[in-house]
Amino acid sequence: MPEISAREINFKGEPCVELEAGGYYALISPAMGGNVLRLRDHEKKMDVFRFYEEDPFETYKNSPEVYGFPTLYFPNRLSDGVLKTSDAVYCFPCNEGLPWNNTLHGFLHKRPMTIARISTEGGIAAVKLEYLYDEKDEMFKYFPLRFKLEIVYTLGSKGLEQFYTLRNFSDKMLPFGVGSHTSIKAPFVDGADPDDIRLYAPIGKRCELDDRCLPTGRLLPLTDYDKQYLDGNIKAATTLIDNEMYIAENGELDGAKFHGVIMEDIKSGKSICYETGSEYGFWIFWNNKGNKGFFCPEPMTWMIDAPNLGLPAEVSGYREIEPKDSFTAYQRIFTK
Known part of the structure; x- marks a missing residue:
């Protein structure tokens, strides 16, 4: 393979980038909402x-x-499928059954995106993906706000960068709440032991969740x-971690400020560094009860169910985009 390349390919019968x-090597599926299915460091294996x-x-x-690096709009759960904005109330179908009765994971990560641009320049390989959300989308009857999703991925010596942008084409306020359900492979070093993975996360208070996995509004001091x-x-990867949400x-x-988490294979000393912009104010950790070959450090721009909590925006992370405006969230993943 050439050292720097960006191209469309057929991967197992599906068009990919x-x-x-x-x-680094990255495999991206436009058909799966721009999910990065694979990110590999050749040299470090x-x-x-x-x-x-x-x-x-x-x-x-x-x-x-x-699987991979899916970014969700909206992240995690909305209670009873309700989303309250400053100028409207929207009701989505609940895809998490009783007793939870929530809307889970949103819908944009399942939408096919179009390739707007592929490029290589200055040691960087990049792709820009787009999806226009309008009356043609089956969810529009529940959420009638026109907007465009743009995802730009760049790959280079800094690792993989994601720029996730929503552009509001409607005449109402567009809620901006995104989160990545990032699935880290365990082990992530070839031939290693998942039990040797350690996670470092600079966290503040824990966000208490109820039996429906919704915030109670209480922020708890950290336990041992x-x-x-x-x-x-x-x-x-090997401890049971079940929807643990933190500031x-x-x-x-x-020696520099770092807004993110670090995962280390303690035997080899190799690490995955996962950095986000400051707009990602929350982390949820989950591993499907452990020993499943993966774990998920999930950054979110807002707290679970933020639109419905009645908490100040500076606490819940709730954000809206005005008509004709846009907002971009940033993430970067690299190895050490």
């Missing part, structure tokens, strides 16, 4: 996301939230268990 630059070459493409399509995230001692704080990496 392949980027290679900076020693690391596969960042949950991906298996032998799996048929249908495996990823059928369970898009637990929670403080293991601060110490980098959480066994992310995101700044940590440190190489």
Whole structure:
């Protein structure tokens, strides 16, 4: 393969985009909402996301939230399918049955996106993907706000960067709440042991959740268990971790401020560094009860069910985009 490339390919019968630059390789599916199915560091022999070459493409399509790097609009849950904005109330179908009765994971990560641009320049391979949400979308009857989603991925020596933009084409306020259900492969180093993975997360208070996995509004002090995230001692892949939500704080990496989390294979000393913009104010950690070959550090711009909580925006992370305006959220993933 060339050192720097960006091209459209056929992957197991599906049109995909392949980027290679900076020693990294990325495989992106426009049909799956721009999900990055694979991110590999050739030199370090690391596969960042949950991906298996032998799996048929249908495996990823059928369970898009637990493979690769899917970014969700809206993140996690909305209670009873309700979304309250400053100028309207919207009601979505509930796809999480009783006793939870929530709308789960939103819908944009399942929409086919079009390729607006593919490029290589200055050591960077990049692709821009777009999706116009309008009357043609089956969800428009529930959420009648026209907008455009744009995702730009760049790959280079800085790793994989994502710029996730919503442009409001409606005459109403557009809620901006996104989160990535990022599925980290365990092990992420070739031939390693999942039990050797440790997760460091600079977190603030814990957000208490009720039996429906919705916030109670209470922010709790960290317990000795929670403080293991601060110490980098959480066994992310092999300990049961079930929807643990925290306020995101700044940590440190190489002597500089770092807004993100770090996953280390303690045997090899190799790490995945997962950085976000400050707009991502929350982390949820989940691993499907552990020992499943993956775990999910999930950054979110707003708290679960933020539109319905009645909390101040500076607490819940709730954000709206005015008509004719836009907002961009940023993430970066790289290896060390």
